[in-house]
Amino acid sequence: MRDSKNSDRPAQNTAFEGEEHPEGQRLQKVLAHAGVGSRRACEALIVEGRVEVDGSIITELGARVGPDAVIYVDGQRVNTSPEHEVFAFHKPENVVSTMQPEGNLRCIGDYVHTREARLYHVGRLDVATSGLLLLTNYGELAHRLTHPSFEVPKTYVAMVQGKVAPGLGRKLIRGVELEDGFVTVDSFAIKELRPHSSIVELTLHSGRNRVVRRLLSAVGHPVTILTRTQVGPIRLDNLGEGKMRPINGKELSELLGAVGL
Numbered sequence: 001m002r003d004s005k006n007s008d009r010p011a012q013n014t015a016f017e018g019e020e021h022p023e024g025q026r027l028q029k030v031l032a033h034a035g036v037g038s039r040r041a042c043e044a045l046i047v048e049g050r051v052e053v054d055g056s057i058i059t060e061l062g063a064r065v066g067p068d069a070v071i072y073v074d075g076q077r078v079n080t081s082p083e084h085e086v087f088a089f090h091k092p093e094n095v096v097s098t099m100q101p102e103g104n105l106r107c108i109g110d111y112v113h114t115r116e117a118r119l120y121h122v123g124r125l126d127v128a129t130s131g132l133l134l135l136t137n138y139g140e141l142a143h144r145l146t147h148p149s150f151e152v153p154k155t156y157v158a159m160v161q162g163k164v165a166p167g168l169g170r171k172l173i174r175g176v177e178l179e180d181g182f183v184t185v186d187s188f189a190i191k192e193l194r195p196h197s198s199i200v201e202l203t204l205h206s207g208r209n210r211v212v213r214r215l216l217s218a219v220g221h222p223v224t225i226l227t228r229t230q231v232g233p234i235r236l237d238n239l240g241e242g243k244m245r246p247i248n249g250k251e252l253s254e255l256l257g258a259v260g261l
Contacts, residue, residue: 024066027051027058031071034078035249050074076253077261084138085117086252088234091133092241097124108133111242122146122231126210131156131228132236135244144259145232146207152258153186155203155230156212160221164190164198168219172202176218180208183215197224232258 031042031051043061045051051058052072053065065071071078089108096102099109099120105127112119112135122134122142136142144150169188176183185204192199198221202212213223229236233254239245247255 024064024069026061027053027063027065027071028061030065030069030080031073031078034071034080035252036073036078037249045073073250073253075257076250077256079248079252079256084136084141085119086134086136086138086141086247086255087119087244088236088239088247089121089133089135089244090236090239090241091125091130093128093130095242096127097121097133108135111244123207125228126213129213129226129228130241131226132231132234132239133228134231134234134247141256141259141261144261148205148207150259151205152232153203153205153230154207154228154232155201157191157199157201157227157229158212158216158223159197159199159225160216160223161197162221163193163195164200164221166190168200168221171219172215176215178208178211178214178218183208183211185215201229203230 028039028042028046031037031045032039036042036045046058046061046063049057049059050073053063053069055070067080069080071080089111091097091108095106095108095110098107099112101107101109108121117137119135119137120142122136122145125131125133134142134145145152169190172185172188174184183204183206185202187201187203189201190198191201200216200221204211204215212226216223227236234247234251
């Protein structure tokens with residue numbers, strides 16, 4: 001439900017809201033409240049045999065599930081916990097990736113301090129970099145998203161100095177030696193060429209400090225503007241600077257699936 005004191009805040013993703021039933025809530029209702037789709041769309045998913053509960057495919061519309069049920073739709077985990085919140089946040093430039101102020105600069109905490117649930121940023125963007133940061137109170141999700149073993153890809157768009165040569169992408173995919181080790185990119189694309197600058201897009205798994213800036217500088221193209229546009233399956237899209245939006249439903253299932261949750 002919406003907080004009357006924070007009427008602009010999205011409703012909490014509470015799959016098991018409402019009156020309790022001794023056998024749990026109807027599966028289609030749980031799926032709908034978790035953001036999978038409308039009640040009717042969720043009923044269709046069940047009838048089509050696309051919903052799994054605690055290891056068993058459910059096709060009966062009368063099935064009820066409890067709050068501890070583990071539910072998958074099309075092989076993707078559905079988050080039914082009312083306690084877990086995940087948000088996409090568009091960090092502006094000159095905002096530090098901390099929840100507490102540092103010096104005279106604004107911090108992420110300035111944008112979320114009115115929320116009841118305590119949120120944490122997943123990883124960091126340096127103060128001069130804008131773009132997508134994930135915020136959550138789901139500790140295990142945050143841990144997996146930042147742990148190198150899960151290899152969550154991140155995509156950036158950069159304006160760099162100089163006109164990028166066509167062969168640069170192949171060089172970056174093969175890898176470049178930096179002061180703290182070898183770094184490769186998964187993909188690289190030239191988006192725009194100008195007389196004295198270029199706009200490029202690159203995706204990589206590395207989460208090292210300022211790795212994109214250091215990587216592009218090492219190949220002769222220092223970064224002038226940098227924006228992160230995607231983390232795993234989550235895209236920044238048209239989210240405005242300083243704004244945040246809840247991640248739920250299929251989008252959240254894809255994020256959980258990307259890290260094995």
